[in-house]
Amino acid sequence: MKKYLFKRILFSVFSLIVVVVLVMIMVYSLIERSAIFQTDDTWNKKSNNDRGLYEYVQYQKFGYLTFEDYTTFVKNKYIEVYGDDYYKQSDYLADKNAIQDAATFQQNPTVQEFLNKYAAKGYEFKYFEPMLYKSGKTKPGGTGYLLAIDNTNVFVRLGKYIANFFSFETTKDVKDPNLTDRYVRFEKDPYSGLFAIVGSGTQHKYLLYFNDRFPYIHQNWFRINLGTSYTAYRGQEITNVVTTPTGDLKTTRQQFPIDLGTDKYTDTAIDFHSVTYNATGELSEVEKTQFTDNYTVYSYQRTGLTVIGNSFIMGIISTLMAYLIGLPIGIAMARKKDGFLDNIGNAYIVFISAVPSLAYIFMLAAFGNAVFHLPYKFATAETKVLAYILPTISLTLPGLGSLMKWMRRYMIDQMNSDYVKFARAEGLSEKEIFRIHISRNAMIYIVHGIPGSILFSLVGGFITETAYGIPGTGRLLINAIHQHDNGIVVAMTVFYTSLSLASVILGDLLLAKADPRISLSSDKGGGR
Amino acid sequence: MEEMMNLSPEQENELFRFLGEDEKASSEKIIAPRYSYWKSVFRVFFRKKSNIILLTLFILLLVSAFIIPLIFPYDVMENVTDSSSYNLSPTAAMTKYGGSIKYLLGTGSSGNSIFLGIFASAQTSLKLAFICAAINMFIGVVLGAVWGYSKKVDSVMLVFYNIFGNIPGLLVQSVLVYVIGSGFWSLVIAFTLFGWLGVAFFFRTQVMIIRDREYSLASRCLGTPINRIISRNVLPFLTSVIVTVLASEVPGYISSEVFLSYAGLGLSASVPSLGRMIQNGQTAFITYPWTFWPPVIMASLVAMILYLLGQHLADASDPRTHML
Numbered sequence: 001m002k003k004y005l006f007k008r009i010l011f012s013v014f015s016l017i018v019v020v021v022l023v024m025i026m027v028y029s030l031i032e033r034s035a036i037f038q039t040d041d042t043w044n045k046k047s048n049n050d051r052g053l054y055e056y057v058q059y060q061k062f063g064y065l066t067f068e069d070y071t072t073f074v075k076n077k078y079i080e081v082y083g084d085d086y087y088k089q090s091d092y093l094a095d096k097n098a099i100q101d102a103a104t105f106q107q108n109p110t111v112q113e114f115l116n117k118y119a120a121k122g123y124e125f126k127y128f129e130p131m132l133y134k135s136g137k138t139k140p141g142g143t144g145y146l147l148a149i150d151n152t153n154v155f156v157r158l159g160k161y162i163a164n165f166f167s168f169e170t171t172k173d174v175k176d177p178n179l180t181d182r183y184v185r186f187e188k189d190p191y192s193g194l195f196a197i198v199g200s201g202t203q204h205k206y207l208l209y210f211n212d213r214f215p216y217i218h219q220n221w222f223r224i225n226l227g228t229s230y231t232a233y234r235g236q237e238i239t240n241v242v243t244t245p246t247g248d249l250k251t252t253r254q255q256f257p258i259d260l261g262t263d264k265y266t267d268t269a270i271d272f273h274s275v276t277y278n279a280t281g282e283l284s285e286v287e288k289t290q291f292t293d294n295y296t297v298y299s300y301q302r303t304g305l306t307v308i309g310n311s312f313i314m315g316i317i318s319t320l321m322a323y324l325i326g327l328p329i330g331i332a333m334a335r336k337k338d339g340f341l342d343n344i345g346n347a348y349i350v351f352i353s354a355v356p357s358l359a360y361i362f363m364l365a366a367f368g369n370a371v372f373h374l375p376y377k378f379a380t381a382e383t384k385v386l387a388y389i390l391p392t393i394s395l396t397l398p399g400l401g402s403l404m405k406w407m408r409r410y411m412i413d414q415m416n417s418d419y420v421k422f423a424r425a426e427g428l429s430e431k432e433i434f435r436i437h438i439s440r441n442a443m444i445y446i447v448h449g450i451p452g453s454i455l456f457s458l459v460g461g462f463i464t465e466t467a468y469g470i471p472g473t474g475r476l477l478i479n480a481i482h483q484h485d486n487g488i489v490v491a492m493t494v495f496y497t498s499l500s501l502a503s504v505i506l507g508d509l510l511l512a513k514a515d516p517r518i519s520l521s522s523d524k525g526g527g528r
Numbered sequence: 529m530e531e532m533m534n535l536s537p538e539q540e541n542e543l544f545r546f547l548g549e550d551e552k553a554s555s556e557k558i559i560a561p562r563y564s565y566w567k568s569v570f571r572v573f574f575r576k577k578s579n580i581i582l583l584t585l586f587i588l589l590l591v592s593a594f595i596i597p598l599i600f601p602y603d604v605m606e607n608v609t610d611s612s613s614y615n616l617s618p619t620a621a622m623t624k625y626g627g628s629i630k631y632l633l634g635t636g637s638s639g640n641s642i643f644l645g646i647f648a649s650a651q652t653s654l655k656l657a658f659i660c661a662a663i664n665m666f667i668g669v670v671l672g673a674v675w676g677y678s679k680k681v682d683s684v685m686l687v688f689y690n691i692f693g694n695i696p697g698l699l700v701q702s703v704l705v706y707v708i709g710s711g712f713w714s715l716v717i718a719f720t721l722f723g724w725l726g727v728a729f730f731f732r733t734q735v736m737i738i739r740d741r742e743y744s745l746a747s748r749c750l751g752t753p754i755n756r757i758i759s760r761n762v763l764p765f766l767t768s769v770i771v772t773v774l775a776s777e778v779p780g781y782i783s784s785e786v787f788l789s790y791a792g793l794g795l796s797a798s799v800p801s802l803g804r805m806i807q808n809g810q811t812a813f814i815t816y817p818w819t820f821w822p823p824v825i826m827a828s829l830v831a832m833i834l835y836l837l838g839q840h841l842a843d844a845s846d847p848r849t850h851m852l
Binding site for chain 1: 694698705776792
């Protein structure tokens, strides 16, 4: 069994990698890369060669390529010769400005050295010719540039992605020689009143802590790095994007670390648990008066849930509701086949299976808004909690329909089986037969779908979150596609694919647990 | 017995005679009631009055979705220069345009006719759903039959299925649309590139079940070639299963198209689409309800009619319902 499970997990990881490779190949080779500049203000402000150079800098940042700049090359060359005074030397300036003359730059020996060095490595060259007015003055942003470009291979990109996928903080993470005291230890947490695991030398100060936010216990030790956002959240890590609370700032009465132990309180939205290390040289004067150590980079407390939290809360509640309501109705439908409830239930099943989700979502939104005055747009809702009600119900509806359908189907199948006829002949009451025999056997099939339906509600989130405008993972993907954000598209593919692969394995395991006759590994008799 | 053996030739002639040439053929036939599969399917199908109503509705929908846009070509930008034509209620639009049937349901946010819009968009949805269903069902059934029959193919395809089969369809479609770009045919590609996989896997399992039935084993023992077993033993058995799958696939494509166009990922702006109409009407669905509800209802109606029709056709195509 363990061996089987190990094999399954290994194969799932393999599938995930294949899917990521395919998505990366498609996204990075088929999508016009300049699309990332459509919403970029910096790009708009730049002109001529400066814009061209900026594009390459961004391409490098987003992992399309790596490049070497001639100017840096010259600089490094002369630093070696003259040390810090290199910029005063006339031969440095002559070499540096050689590329400002399109006609003769290739005759300069340093340029030749640059070209030869990177041609040998298989780089391509991009020369931005200096742009001059007729008077000979350089146009704004028209300075010449010479770049050696190495287009990143998809497998290199994948390798980097996988290598950076998991990260674990250690006390050696901070490269600041001024920090001598490095440790990880239990400390009393002044903000929660409980204890916390506190690190020094790690990126985050609080590695494990409690607070009053769901899920109440948090950690910064281990993280999954899903990549970097391109356009939607310029340059931010996607893991941060999905795990950072959304909504308005939440100001509370707190104490800065330096005030701890005194009676000085400040109204601030800073989340003191989120602090990360700041190099000694970069500490501002204000920070020195507020903090006692170098952990001064913080994020804010917000009133909303995290992006992932939004999706999960709605997904879990709707799945629970679907099971709690759908199963009893399915059973009742089967018991009185062709009765009133059965007909109504069947009509509902047909409606939910046929009608496009978007259509019934809006029907529900209009109904809930008109009758119960529930908000149907998340952004404009005054009480955010109420804004979750309609989307959660919308997510419940399809799961409810399919559970009713299958529960009814399985119950009816079981009712006609021989063992039920035998039980009836033995004189068991109908109630006992249903409770002890039929329900249990029918449940076996239902159990298999539990992880899948949690997943389904998350995928259903694509439509629901988009329709109601809820900041969750589903809407994140749709928005990312609109903004040509390759980073988020890849990250969300990883996220959803791993969820679905996990739910398939979990479903099989639950099935084997629920039904002792089923053996997953073929070596244990029976087999499949 | 003794007496029987000693019959004289005369006596034998009285009891037996040789058949004439024309009688030989008919004597070989076994007399049974004539059974034609498709005739029985339609007999069972038309026995229910609700099916006749559904079929009439379907034909009506088909005709109006394909004929109305021919008579009155739909153009979103038709009245875009005249801002007084924007968001007119049905009555206001009817008075403004002198009771023209084009403005029966009012106008949308750019003065476009809602009535023409929903039929032109329904045409797009129907076309897309049928093209995608045809491609996916064809590839799915043919490959599924081979997949289920050959154990070698099975081991290869299972790996392929385990990699791609568990990824949510909407994710695949969204990412594909992102990569290929928007438009009718890119949507067809997005729906079919991996869409057949689920269908094929379903049929693989069905074929496996039938493959090992006794009559198939008997055929194999008699040396019937595989493709003949598939086409004669397996596929006829699957007709009703095929129709059932088709009935649930078609509304699925409509639903996906509506959502993707709504999210601005599906069809390009020039193609009339229910999803886009819903998106346009959504912002003002309380102030201008007539711009919003017609496309929602149309989308529901199209999907519902197709689903019910498919389910009932599937019931009728199951030979077990053919017994009187």
